[in-house]
Amino acid sequence: MDAEEFRRRGKEMVDLVADYLENIEDRPVYPDVEPGYLRSLIPTEAPQDPENYEDIIKDVERVIMPGITHWHSPNFFAYFPTASSYPAMLADMLCGAIGCIGFSWAASPACTELETVMLDWLGKMLQLPECFLAGTHGQGGGVIQGTASEATLMSLLAARCKAVRRIQATNSDMSEMEILSKLVAYTSDQFCATLGTTPSCAFDKTEELGPLCNEENMWMHIDAAYAGSAFICPEFRPLLNGVEFADSFNFNPHKWLLINFDCSAMWVKKRADLIGAFKMDPLYLKHENQESGLVTDYRHWQIPLGRRFRSLKMWFVFRMYGLNGLQAYIRKHVVLAKEFESLVRADKRFEICADVVLGLVCFRLKGSNELNQNLLKRITQCREIHLVPCQLSGRFVLRFAICARKIESHHVQKAWQHITQLTFELLQEPEH
Amino acid sequence: MDAEEFRRRGKEMVDLVADYLENIEDRPVYPDVEPGYLRSLIPTEAPQDPENYEDIIKDVERVIMPGITHWHSPNFFAYFPTASSYPAMLADMLCGAIGCIGFSWAASPACTELETVMLDWLGKMLQLPECFLAGTHGQGGGVIQGTASEATLMSLLAARCKAVRRIQATNSDMSEMEILSKLVAYTSDQFCATLGTTPSCAFDKTEELGPLCNEENMWMHIDAAYAGSAFICPEFRPLLNGVEFADSFNFNPHKWLLINFDCSAMWVKKRADLIGAFKMDPLYLKHENQESGLVTDYRHWQIPLGRRFRSLKMWFVFRMYGLNGLQAYIRKHVVLAKEFESLVRADKRFEICADVVLGLVCFRLKGSNELNQNLLKRITQCREIHLVPCQLSGRFVLRFAICARKIESHHVQKAWQHITQLTFELLQEPEH
DSSP, X not given: OOHHHHHHHHHHHHHHHHHHHHTGGGSOSSOOOOTTTTGGGSOSSOOSSOOOHHHHHHHIIIIIGGGOOOTTSTTBOSSSOOOOOHHHHHHHHHHHHHOXXXXXXXXXXXXXXXXXXXXXXXXXXXXXXXXXXXXXXXXOEEEEESSHHHHHHHHHHHHHHHHHHHHHHHOXXXXXXXXXXXXXXXXXXXXXXXXXOTTTOOBOOHHHHHHHXXXXXXXXXXXXXXXXXXXXXXXXXXXXXXXGGOSEEEEOHHHHSSOOSSOEEEEESOHHHHHHHHOOOOGGGOOGGGGGTOOOOGGGGSSOSOOOOTHHHHHHHHHHHHHHHHHHHHHHHHHHHHHHHHHHHTOTTEEEOSOOOSSEEEEEESSOHHHHHHHHHHHHHHOSSBOEEEEETTEEEEEEEXXXXXXXXXXXXXXXXXXXXXXHHHHHSTTO | OOHHHHHXXXXXXXXXXXXXXXXXXXXXXXXXXXXXXTGGGSOSSOOSSOOOHHHHHHHIIIIIGGGOOOTTSTTBOSSSOOOOOHHHHHHHHHHHHHOOOOSSSTTXXXXXXXXXXXXXXXHHHTTOOGGGOOTTTOSOXXXXXXXXXXXXXXXXXXXXXXXXXXXXXXXXXXOHHHHHHHOOOOOOTTSSEEBSOTXXXXXXXXXHHHHHHHHTTOOOEEEOTTGGGGGGSTTTGGGGTTGGGOSEEEEOHHHHSSOOSSOEEEEESOHHHHHHHHOOOOGGGOOGGGGGTOOOOGGGGSSOSOOOOTHHHHHHHHXXXXXXXXXXXXXXXXXXXHHHHHHHHTOTTXXXXXXXXXXXXXXXXXXXXXXXXXXXXXXXXXXXXXOEEEEETTEEEXXXXXXXXXXXXXXXXHHHHHHHHHHHHHHXXXXX
8 A cells, every 4th residue: 555545545544433433323332243253254364465445444344343342432331431532543643653662762752752741741730749740850750551550560560679679788698589478569459559449439548558658668559540530620639649658650541531542641759669670771772862861761661662652642632622621521421420320319229339439330229139130131232331240349230430522411311211221121020 | 623623634644644654764764852852842731721733733843753763764774673554554543443442352342353363364374383373263372462572471471370380289288489489481681582583683493492391391482573574474484493382472563564563463372371370350341251261351361451453453454465465575675684785795894793584684894892883873973874783792783674664775775875984984084
């Protein structure tokens, strides 16, 4: 495909993308396919010779779309949101074209420097303590990880490395393996200190945990994967109090801040702690400026060596929405969650199972787990809306998460009508 | 930004992408900026209110481009190639629009199933032993990791988990920590068994290592990050011999197979080994089909939970190029490397420092390391071409890697003229 054809096909693809997203409600939100459906629809081997582009595009509708769970449908209330916005998609096109691999400052200075500054911008939006920002002379700073899991793993490895070194400094006769065998990681059932858990969006008391961790010289990592985006609103910022005790903090703008996956923002108070655990310096990655102490080489901050120019997405989204636009977006989702909560509370057959703080409502039919499992089964089979369950203190609970960028009140109302209709049918049946 | 504006801006972006890539040669391949250049060019905080899109696009040229190392310039010969093709970029646009997160089969069946089938297609192109393929009943199979580092980490963790379980089965009184303290990982100075090392594209003798590993019940992981793409050509396939002894194998189509970053292909002989090490099953990720044994939930195969729909890029590229087109692409790069090798060999001042097997030429001026460091410094400062060095047996060596999709013989010739001109000037100076 030459540039001329790309110009034509690219413009067609832009329309295809807009058409898909604007008409996504016409599709059943959840697919009706059996495991293995796709293999039988396409050849068993790659073609020897090039095929027509038209045939590939036809196959998108024939092969791919029937097997898609439409995460951006306003009828999608499962898991947590995954971000989608036009400015982020435009930035991603540019990212693909530049196609630089930012493992070191020299490999593309703009890729490294925009990331550092965007993490400062975002840190300021969250009112993170100054010590987490890079600025021009800070000891802290931010980095884009792929996912919160990677951020957690990085903080765990950095914590371990720091602890080993501290103990070795005073006990030079202890081997690393001896020290490792005595290290303890304290976790909750969500693993680390969490602001906004996945099952129910619950919040750990980090203001109580934090001082304890600091006194005992323990590394504290705080994960606010979903909830973190809300902290850009002053009314939700108190939920982040206690972050000043943390050594590292992360959340996922790719969930709720309109920046398409992947973009997990992580900050550390002392970047030397992270870099110390991972330094990787073969000659082919060295460059003149690295000894100056002025540059960041992000390969030391993460598991992967290669990295895309993901901060472009942050830059485009922050500038096209502005802080006010982003706050309005968060608030709208919270209002819609409260609206759904009110609908549930007004129906005596149902109960709310956890505080509705942000965009997630945990609810269930009063009654057995089996009853609720049956309700969810019907919801899933109808494919009009999509939810997933969670377990709270042994109880089977339905999660209703406000997800889509284009969701409105009428979608929430329609979803509730659908749920109550299925509930009516379920409760009519003799076995209940 | 609404859909209408996206249609307009998206089409402008398609042209911007094509313009950038078609005229990339007009730009100096390596940027002329000092560390910290970017921070002073943009505000210290995100804007409160939305900005104009035009202003953002103007800033791409003002703020970003001066700090870009142009990896897709035909004057870029550094590191290894990073893939770029129009079909991959089109697929990535579609991936962004669908925006599903494929951590489980149910979260988007097409995302999981296309990946499994594409890894089978690619495995067949490489003539991988059948046991690495998923097929409909295989025990093996492939997965897309972000980078080779992640693939290596996954195989290391799977190997460790498998060894611990094997020892625990016969020594039930040993604690995990005791076992861990006795485990040994054998590595080369590139870490694991490598086909095509980064410094010099050297090949380990996997046909000798493999049987030893199998006899001793050791997990063998083979990394062919760069070289792997070449194995789709029958004449280079013998370099992969020995893979039949491996437990896991990976290479990066995002390097040399025209599939934009990130796309690191990894195969395992027994997927149960990988999954066993990482199973992660909260209720909110369970789905009806997972107990059937028929579905793949890729979250168990990797560190991150979330994952993009990356196999779309493979599908578009394989179909738009065909196996013949991909082979022709690899062969052209190898021919150009050989052409450069001939130029170097014809100049008695220079020496070739490693066999030129694929697209990398390691060379140096006969003489001191300092002399070669000075030559590279001049090359870097001129910004006409870009190379990075490596160290081979204590010697400072220059790496000339064929990288760009649009590179032609005249670029190689011009690069060599430039190098010899700088050499001439360097050797003229009194201190040499």
